[in-house]
Amino acid sequence: MKSFILKWYPIILAFLCLLYSVGLGLFSMTEEAQYSAHWPGTILLFAIAIRQRRRT
Numbered sequence: 001m002k003s004f005i006l007k008w009y010p011i012i013l014a015f016l017c018l019l020y021s022v023g024l025g026l027f028s029m030t031e032e033a034q035y036s037a038h039w040p041g042t043i044l045l046f047a048i049a050i051r052q053r054r055r056t
Contacts, residue, residue, distance in 0.1 A: 010046075010047030014040035017036065017039040017043065020036055021040075024036060
């Protein structure tokens with residue numbers, strides 16, 4: 001389980017942020033939803049950059 005979490009934590013975190021943004025949208029907090037909608041992409045891009053630096 002630990003190896004699974006260490007490998008997939010960026011995707012899990014990005015998915016949780018996506019659910020948070022959708023939840024805000026459903027509760028009519030559109031400005032907050034739009035702000036938090038950028039978090040998943042940012043998390044995934046940083047994860048890619050960190051993993052590329054780790055291999056070199």
